[in-house]
Amino acid sequence: MRVEVRTIVFAAILAVVCSLLLSGAEFILKPFRDANEQAEEISNYLSALGIPVPEDAAASELIDIYDANVTVHEMGGLDIYTYVPGDGSSDTPLAYAVPFSGAGLWGPVSGVLAMEPDLKTIRGVRFYKQEETPGLGGEIGAPWFQKQFEGKKIVSPSGEYGFEVVKPGSSTKMNQVDGITGATMTSDRVGIMIDAVVKTIGKEMSSNVQ
Numbered sequence: 001m002r003v004e005v006r007t008i009v010f011a012a013i014l015a016v017v018c019s020l021l022l023s024g025a026e027f028i029l030k031p032f033r034d035a036n037e038q039a040e041e042i043s044n045y046l047s048a049l050g051i052p053v054p055e056d057a058a059a060s061e062l063i064d065i066y067d068a069n070v071t072v073h074e075m076g077g078l079d080i081y082t083y084v085p086g087d088g089s090s091d092t093p094l095a096y097a098v099p100f101s102g103a104g105l106w107g108p109v110s111g112v113l114a115m116e117p118d119l120k121t122i123r124g125v126r127f128y129k130q131e132e133t134p135g136l137g138g139e140i141g142a143p144w145f146q147k148q149f150e151g152k153k154i155v156s157p158s159g160e161y162g163f164e165v166v167k168p169g170s171s172t173k174m175n176q177v178d179g180i181t182g183a184t185m186t187s188d189r190v191g192i193m194i195d196a197v198v199k200t201i202g203k204e205m206s207s208n209v210q
Helices: 002-049 059-069 137-141 143-147 184-205
Strands: 070-075 078-083 095-103 108-115 122-129 164-166 176-178
Touching (some): 002 070, 002 078, 002 095, 002 108, 002 122, 059 070, 078 184, 095 122, 108 184, 122 137, 164 184
Parallel strands (some): 164 176
Antiparallel strands (some): 078 095, 095 108
């Protein structure tokens, strides 16, 4: 009986010690994890906006490039990221970007939509946070899927703001891209997110930024 009590006490002490160690590790590593997440997000904004970045740039360098070239202000409920070269080569914005987010199939999806100065032509799209199935819905983060958006319009042929992610192989309009084969639900949800932010841009941004 005494042996059983000692075993229980030892197990309890071990559990407390392990819990304290895990909590301590979480506390110590949190700043590094947060910094890496910030660098990942910034990297996607720089990429979507088309801002030159050296290969293998460190996180601190990405942040410096971002701070030198991008300003952020709010307009009509949108956070507007404006790219003006920090080297002084131009005072005119070369691109704008807005973040978007929504529910994917398995978790939240976050991304950024960058546009040319005309506010109607897509410069780039990046999905930097997603938990979709690798090889299926997870392909929203693949270069081939994101590249489809480049040069597309966020207005329909009739001039209405809107965007569609359609059945693979069926995109025919300038405000459409093909969805992912075998990932209909993820494709549909991504289409809803982008269409929503595009409609907000049409309502709030186009009449005020220029």
